[in-house]
Amino acid sequence: MSCDISTTKSGPVRHYLQFNDLSRDECLYLFERARVLKQKFKHYETYHPLHDRTLVLIFEKSSTRTRLSFEAGIYQLGGHAVYMNMRDTQLGRGEPAEDTARIISRMVDLIMIRTFEQSMLQRFAMHSRVPVINGLTNEAHPCQVLTDIFTYIEQRGPIQGKVVTWIGDANNMAHTWADAAQQLGFTLRVSTPPEYRLERARLNISRTDCIEEIEDPSAACADADLVTTDVWTSMGFEAENEVRKQAFAHWTVTPERMARARPNALFMHCLPAHRGEEVSAKVIDGPQSVVWEEAENRLHVQKALMEFLLLGRMAS
Numbered sequence: 519m520s521c522d523i524s525t526t527k528s529g530p531v532r533h534y535l536q537f538n539d540l541s542r543d544e545c546l547y548l549f550e551r552a553r554v555l556k557q558k559f560k561h562y563e564t565y566h567p568l569h570d571r572t573l574v575l576i577f578e579k580s581s582t583r584t585r586l587s588f589e590a591g592i593y594q595l596g597g598h599a600v601y602m603n604m605r606d607t608q609l610g611r612g613e614p615a616e617d618t619a620r621i622i623s624r625m626v627d628l629i630m631i632r633t634f635e636q637s638m639l640q641r642f643a644m645h646s647r648v649p650v651i652n653g654l655t656n657e658a659h660p661c662q663v664l665t666d667i668f669t670y671i672e673q674r675g676p677i678q679g680k681v682v683t684w685i686g687d688a689n690n691m692a693h694t695w696a697d698a699a700q701q702l703g704f705t706l707r708v709s710t711p712p713e714y715r716l717e718r719a720r721l722n723i724s725r726t727d728c729i730e731e732i733e734d735p736s737a738a739c740a741d742a743d744l745v746t747t748d749v750w751t752s753m754g755f756e757a758e759n760e761v762r763k764q765a766f767a768h769w770t771v772t773p774e775r776m777a778r779a780r781p782n783a784l785f786m787h788c789l790p791a792h793r794g795e796e797v798s799a800k801v802i803d804g805p806q807s808v809v810w811e812e813a814e815n816r817l818h819v820q821k822a823l824m825e826f827l828l829l830g831r832m833a834s
């Protein structure tokens with residue numbers, strides 16, 4: 519089921535539910551737009567294109583970066599944010615996503631949802647009159663990968679033709695990186711324990727020649743332009759924590775592995791991180807790490823995304 523466009527009385531509504539809901543050209547526009555909005559922010563320039571617009575944030579899972587970057591972002595664009603913890607709403611007591619979407623989207627201009635199942639997000643978007651943004655599901659984290667690629671471009675230039683190595687769990691981030699690899703023309707090298715491999719059926723891409731699977735994490739880092747990872751146990755899988763710690767014990771991003779990547783390679787982690795598990799402290803706190811820039815850039819990229827979904831392309 520394709521759910522990236524809902525049809526309402528006022529015409530098609532653009533959602534951002536998965537990475538490929540934006541074309542390559544639109545991604546490149548957003549990267550440039552995020553750069554412009556970041557400059558405005560750094561110069562304390564008031565810019566309120568979303569004056570009086572309201573964003574509702576619905577969370578079914580914990581968050582620091584996503585909540586803050588969306589809340590601060592909409593305020594900085596002149597709008598307002600309403601935070602809703604799903605368990606305090608009627609959604610948490612079983613009101614259908616379809617009914618909730620119809621109601622909320624009559625009251626606000628934009629909706630961000632962090633939940634478990636991508637299918638819930640899709641059902642919600644199908645019945646929303648306003649754009650819905652994926653703030654993380656079990657299947658995808660497109661705002662984060664969009665930001666990570668912006669961060670790479672900001673630090674090193676175009677990502678096309680580069681090698682991005684993913685070490686660890688083939689989780690929502692890894693699957694979203696795979697979607698991005700085809701869209702933006704780079705290679706995603708994935709190193710996971712055999713029982714935690716990428717699920718090709720989950721990918722939203724037509725070709726898989728942009729994906730290389732190399733089980734040995736040291737070999738996977740060879741000549742990489744970017745090495746990235748995430749926690750071994752994502753939200754929702756806590757019951758598997760001890761089993762996962764054993765399964766992933768050899769999938770730490772260490773200084774020795776970073777040394778096999780290109781000399782100017784970057785390290786990224788969407789955070790929160792567990793030093794000594796998926797990444798050594800010397801790597802995440804070392805000179806190749808751009809994790810703090812990556813976290814800050816959620817603000818700038820999502821401001822560009824919200825502006826685009828509500829107003830379309832802006833003249834620079």
Ligand code: CP
Pocket residue numbers: 580581582583584585654662788789790
């Ligand atoms: N990376 C990320 O999405 O952070 P939060 O879980 O803190 O929102």
